[in-house]
Amino acid sequence: MPGAAGHPLSFYLKIGAACFALGASMEMFMIKTGFYEKVVELEAERLEETREDREQFLRALASELEKQAEKKNVKLAIPKPPPSQEDSLK
Structure with missing residues (x-):
């Protein structure tokens, strides 16, 4: 039984099996x-390098949200950011 391009079904099955x-x-x-181990290692290093920037951004965002909520007399329950690694070492 020909397929859409005129090829038999067995042709498509062979192509599928070869690609698999x-x-x-x-x-x-x-x-x-060890490709995946290296990728995990590089990703962990990248996350560690950007940790301080992310924490600083979250603190600034929480501060700005609190200011805006105070201006509009809205009560917000903003969760505290997780302690930084330096805080946990103390």
């Missing part, structure tokens, strides 16, 4: 070479 095998072999290669 190629993708599986690429994943196996990435696992065996």
